[in-house]
Structures are given as C-alpha cells and as structure tokens.
Amino acid sequence: MKTRMDIGNLRLEGNLMLAPMSSVTNLPFRLLCRRYGASLVYSEMVFSEAVLQQSEKSMARVFTCEEEKPLGVQLLGSDAGSLVNSARIITESCMPQVIDVNLGCPAKSVINTGCGAELLKKPDDIGEIIEQLSGSLDIPLTAKMRVLGDAGKTLEVAHIIERAGADALIVHGRTQKQKYSGKSNLDIIKRIKRELFIPVIANGDIADERTAKHVLEYTQCDGLMIGRAAIGNPYIFRRIAHYLREGELLQPQTLHERLEDFFEYVELCRRYGILTFRDLSAKAMWFTKGLENIKPVRIRLNGAKDEGSILGVMNGLRGLN
Numbered sequence: 264m265k266t267r268m269d270i271g272n273l274r275l276e277g278n279l280m281l282a283p284m285s286s287v288t289n290l291p292f293r294l295l296c297r298r299y300g301a302s303l304v305y306s307e308m309v310f311s312e313a314v315l316q317q318s319e320k321s322m323a324r325v326f327t328c329e330e331e332k333p334l335g336v337q338l339l340g341s342d343a344g345s346l347v348n349s350a351r352i353i354t355e356s357c358m359p360q361v362i363d364v365n366l367g368c369p370a371k372s373v374i375n376t377g378c379g380a381e382l383l384k385k386p387d388d389i390g391e392i393i394e395q396l397s398g399s400l401d402i403p404l405t406a407k408m409r410v411l412g413d414a415g416k417t418l419e420v421a422h423i424i425e426r427a428g429a430d431a432l433i434v435h436g437r438t439q440k441q442k443y444s445g446k447s448n449l450d451i452i453k454r455i456k457r458e459l460f461i462p463v464i465a466n467g468d469i470a471d472e473r474t475a476k477h478v479l480e481y482t483q484c485d486g487l488m489i490g491r492a493a494i495g496n497p498y499i500f501r502r503i504a505h506y507l508r509e510g511e512l513l514q515p516q517t518l519h520e521r522l523e524d525f526f527e528y529v530e531l532c533r534r535y536g537i538l539t540f541r542d543l544s545a546k547a548m549w550f551t552k553g554l555e556n557i558k559p560v561r562i563r564l565n566g567a568k569d570e571g572s573i574l575g576v577m578n579g580l581r582g583l584n
C-alpha cells in the first residue's frame with residue numbers, strides 16, 4: 264500500500280489530499296490541514312471568467328501564503344482559452360504548485376453554464392481543455408472528475424484526460440445525478456487506476472482510518488482525497504497518515520485540542536481579514552460535531568446572533584477543561 268506519491272515533478276511528503284470545497288477550504292482551513300499532514304491542499308473552485316475579471320471575491324478564494332504550500336488551485340470553466348488565461352493569472356499571482364480542472368461540480372448554476380460535471384458529456388472539449396492547459400503550464404495539472412453512469416464512457420474520459428497531458432487524475436466515484444447521496448463507486452475507480460499510467464487519486468466517503476486503508480487497498484490508487492470528513496476535523500490527516508504507516512489508531516483529540524484548533528482557525532481568519540459571523544457560526548458547529556455531551560452547547564451556538572455570542576459559548580467550553 265502506497266503512503267507517498269508524486270504529481271508530475273512535484274514530490275509530495277505523503278499521499279493524502281484535502282478536497283476542494285466551496286465555502287470550506289479557505290486559507291485558514293487549508294493551513295490547519297497542512298499542519299496536520301495533508302500532503303497537498305486544494306482551494307475552493309474559482310470560475311475562470313471571474314479570474315479574468317479579477318473578481319475580488321474569487322481572488323480572495325485563492326489567497327495563499329508560503330506555509331500552506333504545496334497548494335492546488337481548482338479552476339472551473341468550459342472554454343479552453345479562458346481556462347488557459349485564468350491559469351496564467353493564477354500562477355503569476357499566487358504561485359500554486361498544481362492547477363486542477365473541475366469536472367465534477369453537480370450544482371445547477373454550474374451545470375447550466377456547461378461547466379463542472381456537465382463537461383463530462385463532451386469528452387472532446389475535455390481533451391481540448393487539458394491539452395491546452397498542460398501545454399501552457401510550467402506546473403503539474405490535475406483533473407477532478409465524477410464518474411458517469413456508464414463505465415465504458417467513464418473510462419473513455421479518463422483515458423482522454425491522460426492522453427491530453429494531465430499529470431494525475433482525481434476520481435470521485437459518484438455520478439452527477441447522485442450529487443452526494445448513495446455510495447462512491449470503488450469498482451470504477453479501481454478500473455481507472457488499473458488502466459491509466461498517471462497517478463490516480465480516489466475520492467468519496469473516506470471517513471476515517473479504516474475506510475482510508477480499505478479504499479487504498481481495494482482500488483490500488485496512488486493517493487486519497489478527503490473532503491467532508493475533514494470539515495471541523497483537520498486532525499483527520501494525522502490520524503489517517505499514522506494508521507497507514509504504523510497500523511495503529513491514534514487517540515481521538517481531546518475537547519481541549521479540538522477547541523485549540525477552532526481558536527487557531529479564528530485567529531488565522533482574523534489575521535487574513537476574513538472573519539465573518541456566518542463562517543464563524545458554521546465552523547463552531549463543525550468543530551463541535553461529534554463531541555460528547557455537546558447537544559446543549561450546539562443548541563446555544565445555533566441560536567447565537569453575533570460573533571461575540573459564538574466566541575462566548577466556545578470560550579465557555581474551554582473553561583470545562
């Protein structure tokens with residue numbers, strides 16, 4: 264079983280990646296995941312047209328710092344020329360180590376523009392996009408795809424991506440229609456891995472150490488990408504990496520440790536000027552998820568109307584240590 268991998272000429276320290284997640288994988292969160300051992304972290308998706316217009320909101324999504332590198336920036340678009348030009352702006356402005364193309368977003372607003380998972384229906388366009396991007400970039404290129412209902416068509420797209428010059432392929436084993444329901448199809452991921460020469464990274468439903476080991480062993484993939492299980496729990500990267508290397512489970516984080524991560528997140532948001540009530544409220548819920556006897560606290564967090572109340576509740580928890 265593999266515990267490290269390379270993407271093109273990029274040497275990674277391990278093979279566990281943080282998935283791109285809109286409204287989740289901002290710089291402070293990516294930093295926490297890196298500190299806990301994520302080998303590569305991906306930004307939220309940014310729309311190529313918005314990058315071309317230098318939209319402040321989009322550029323804030325890819326704001327970075329040296330400590331978090333290696334960073335992958337994910338682009339969303341359907342026009343090869345726009346993607347190439349936006350990738351150029353991104354590589355010049357935030358110097359990521361990887362550019363990724365989104366071939367999986369199932370959101371209606373994205374599908375309606377012909378991007379994300381909708382592109383999977385146009386394999387020739389995908390080939391054109393990957394070929395132009397890989398030809399113009401000096402850094403590795405990855406593509407993150409969902410699977411199609413038809414295994415043959417899924418394999419065809421995977422081969423096109425490889426032939427067009429991508430350095431690695433990330434596969435989320437769900438179809439566009441499934442969105443986030445049902446199970447991630449490991450069999451098709453396994454087939455893709457068997458047929459491709461470039462590294463293949465499995466994504467979908469990796470919830471803990473045991474599922475991580477199972478997915479790696481079953482699919483024989485080169486690496487794993489973790490999304491929802493890391494939300495509010497960046498420590499998962501250390502746990503999984505330790506289990507894959509040593510075969511033993513680490514103790515769960517204590518309440519104190521989990522709270523320290525939350526307050527570190529808040530501190531980083533303040534440092535980068537991105538602390539908002541909405542985000543703080545969501546993160547407080549995430550960082551308290553699954554803790555023992557936490558229900559009354561979460562009810563109070565849910566009812567909190569301002570930043571001060573949330574921090575008050577979380578500070579009160581600190582006092583319980």
Ligand SMILES: Cc1cc2nc3c(=O)[nH]c(=O)nc-3n(C[C@H](O)[C@H](O)[C@H](O)COP(=O)(O)O)c2cc1C
Pocket residue numbers: 282283284285286287306307308337365366367368407435466467468469488489490491492
């Ligand atoms: C809140 C949220 C936002 C997401 N945003 C993106 C995104 O911007 N780009 C992308 O390729 N996938 C996005 N995804 C999908 C994840 O990257 C990942 O493929 C999916 O959640 C399956 O992995 P998991 O089971 O480990 O969560 C998002 C998922 C969630 C839950």
